[in-house]
Amino acid sequence: MYGVHSAVAGMNGMRTAGDLVARMQFAKSMRLPEAKEYVAQKLNVDAMDLADECMMREVREDLGLCTMTENIATPRGIASKMNIEKVLDLKINSCELFRNLSSIV
Amino acid sequence: MATEYITRMGDGRKVTMTKEEIRADIETGIGEAVDAAEVPELSGDEIDHLLEIVASKEKLVTVEHGKEVVLSLDGGSISIESEHGSGIPCGRINGVVMEERAYCLDVLELAHMDYSYKPVKPLTAVECQTMRQLQEITTTPLLYGAMPNMGLYYTPDGPYENPGDLMKAFKIQEAQDSIEKSAEHLTRDMIWILQKMMKNGGADGANFDTMAAAGDGDFYSALNAIEALRKEYPEMYIEAGMASETVLGIHGELKYDGVNVAGLWPHKQVELVEKAGANVFGPVCNTNTTYSFAWNLARAVTVVKACSENATIPIHVNMGNGVGGIPMFEVPSTDTISRADKAMIEIANVDGI
Numbered sequence: 001m002y003g004v005h006s007a008v009a010g011m012n013g014m015r016t017a018g019d020l021v022a023r024m025q026f027a028k029s030m031r032l033p034e035a036k037e038y039v040a041q042k043l044n045v046d047a048m049d050l051a052d053e054c055m056m057r058e059v060r061e062d063l064g065l066c067t068m069t070e071n072i073a074t075p076r077g078i079a080s081k082m083n084i085e086k087v088l089d090l091k092i093n094s095c096e097l098f099r100n101l102s103s104i105v
Numbered sequence: 106m107a108t109e110y111i112t113r114m115g116d117g118r119k120v121t122m123t124k125e126e127i128r129a130d131i132e133t134g135i136g137e138a139v140d141a142a143e144v145p146e147l148s149g150d151e152i153d154h155l156l157e158i159v160a161s162k163e164k165l166v167t168v169e170h171g172k173e174v175v176l177s178l179d180g181g182s183i184s185i186e187s188e189h190g191s192g193i194p195c196g197r198i199n200g201v202v203m204e205e206r207a208y209c210l211d212v213l214e215l216a217h218m219d220y221s222y223k224p225v226k227p228l229t230a231v232e233c234q235t236m237r238q239l240q241e242i243t244t245t246p247l248l249y250g251a252m253p254n255m256g257l258y259y260t261p262d263g264p265y266e267n268p269g270d271l272m273k274a275f276k277i278q279e280a281q282d283s284i285e286k287s288a289e290h291l292t293r294d295m296i297w298i299l300q301k302m303m304k305n306g307g308a309d310g311a312n313f314d315t316m317a318a319a320g321d322g323d324f325y326s327a328l329n330a331i332e333a334l335r336k337e338y339p340e341m342y343i344e345a346g347m348a349s350e351t352v353l354g355i356h357g358e359l360k361y362d363g364v365n366v367a368g369l370w371p372h373k374q375v376e377l378v379e380k381a382g383a384n385v386f387g388p389v390c391n392t393n394t395t396y397s398f399a400w401n402l403a404r405a406v407t408v409v410k411a412c413s414e415n416a417t418i419p420i421h422v423n424m425g426n427g428v429g430g431i432p433m434f435e436v437p438s439t440d441t442i443s444r445a446d447k448a449m450i451e452i453a454n455v456d457g458i
Contacts, residue, residue: 002178002208004439005424005458008167009446010176011211018211019245022175025419025456026212026246026310026342029384032174032419032456051173066244068206077242084244091340094240094247094307 014060014068017043017050020088027090042087063087110160113441115401116394117434127399128156134396134403142350142370144411147403151452155406158444158451159399165443168450175457177385177421178204179314179346181216181250198239205245211457212344214250214312215239221254222295223263229301236306248342249302250312253295253327255319258287265290268355284356288326295330303338310342310384318348320355321367324374328361328381335382345378346387346423347371350408371412379418385457388412389423392433398441402430402448410453421457422449 011018017039024035033047040047043063049055060067065087066080075083081092098104109121122130131152139146147155158166168174182200184190195203197215204210215236217225225232232249239247259267265287268280295313302308313331317324331343352374354367362380369377371388378386390405409429413420427433430445449455 001184001425001437001442002176002204002210004165004442005176005446006209008165008443009174009450009458010209011173013176013205013209013211013245015209018173018175018209022177022211022246022457025175026344026384027340029418031417035175035419035456048171051171068209077244078240080244093303093309093340094237097237097304097307098241 011051012053014066015053016056017059020065020084021050023084023088023090039088042089110162111440112159113398113432113438114394115392115396115398115432117432117438117441120397122397122399124156124160127159127397128152130397130400131155131159131403134400135407137400138404138407142372142408142411144370144372144407147407147410147452152403154452155403155448158448159402161444164440166447167443168447172450174450174455175211175419175421177212177248177312177344177457178210178214179250179312179387179423179425180220181214183216183218183220187218197235201239201247202243205243211245213243213245213247215247215308216250220251220314221257222251222291222298223254223257225251225298226294229298230305232298233301233306236302236308240307246309246342248310248312248344249299249306249308250314251298252315252318252348253291253313253323253330254315255287255291255323255326258290259283263287281356281358284320284322284359288322288329288359291323291326292329292333295327296333299330299334300337303341310344312344312346313383314346314387315348316345317352320353321359322356323348324352324366325356325359325361328366328377331378331381331383343383344385344387344421345381345383346421347374347389350388350390371408372415375412375416375418375420379416383418385419385421386412386416387421387423389428390430392427392431394433398430398432398444401432402445405430405445406448406453409449409455413454413456419456422453422455424449424458
């Protein structure tokens with residue numbers, strides 16, 4: 001069922017910028033157009049391109065936001081979320097916990 | 106002879122209907138929503154668009170470029186790994202990573218197999234550990250999800266006398282007292298579990314799924330938990346999803362922010378959810394299996410559009426089997442899912458699914 005929703009209507013998560021738009025919906029209660037516009041501005045792309053795999057693969061790689069397929073040079077997991085914090089100007093709870101536990105400032 | 110279009114009934118059975126029959130069902134579905142939920146009807150252009158979607162010759166229809174929405178989910182990886190789901194022997198951690206990397210969801214969820222807050226309480230430390238492990242390897246927002254499921258607080262499963270049994274004995278006041286005590290207990294449990302999840306698990310937040318499954322006390326309890334958590338964690342991600350289209354008034358007199366919560370429909374539920382402090386609301390509109398897909402979809406879109414218009418927070422409409430216009434069938438057909446998605450996005454203007 002996820003597959004059908006993803007194919008016909010979804011932003012498709014890390015294949016594009018879906019996870020980033022979702023973060024703005026949850027972090028700031030932004031409705032969809034506002035969340036897309038915010039992320040597009042931060043990534044310096046057009047909002048129409050946020051669900052474009054070709055465009056977003058390059059953007060995610062350049063900014064270290066994690067890519068869907070394995071790339072040894074691209075940060076993943078908690079490291080990529082620390083980059084997302086900077087790009088989207090947010091604090092992420094798991095990054096805060098990681099910093100507190102590891103004494104990273 | 107008029108052209109017949111392939112469509113379905115609310116139980117998923119394939120049927121054929123003419124355009125005129127589909128339009129007639131759309132109009133009566135809208136009318137039912139207007140009467141029941143007291144919401145505005147769809148415009149003529151919206152009815153035409155809905156007819157075009159339902160009667161499309163293609164098996165799958167999709168949204169236009171740029172209209173893609175955010176996908177969140179309920180149940181975490183349960184539908185992947187459990188026997189009542191796909192039964193893939195993968196474990197929760199692998200299941201959640203599959204949500205991110207195979208299903209490409211925009212929001213992930215970790216959940217316990219029992220999927221209710223009460224059974225999770227004694228396992229909270231284990232749940233926090235799994236959450237932390239997942240937070241270190243995933244990039245996508247990851248919530249902890251469970252149902253308030255207040256029915257578990259009544260006898261024989263819980264400490265409070267079952268209000269149904271009390272009502273049968275005409276002990277109305279005692280039944281209301283039992284609901285209030287259960288609601289307070291449930292609120293305390295949800296707050297305690299999610300405090301641990303935020304502090305020790307590093308969760309992004311929580312999904313309160315199927316709120317009001319046990320009626321108005323369940324909804325009232327979840328709203329109070331959301332309010333308390335929002336005060337303590339201003340940055341916490343909170344999704345509040347409903348169990349059904351209306352809040353059943355089992356108590357009948359519970360008020361949140363001065364509003365009696367019994368009998369509320371999605372466009373009024375969202376006002377209280379916003380006041381409590383949730384970031385995202387998941388409205389439900391139930392499917393009636395004896396009516397056509399067109400009737401059910403028109404009814405659902407009308408109810409959800411009113412909710413979306415009245416909301417200031419994002420709306421992630423529930424679109425599983427038996428809700429959101431999708432037929433009540435364990436494996437809903439792809440043609441109905443795609444049509445329901447498109448209609449909800451392009452007519453009801455939802456922010457997510």
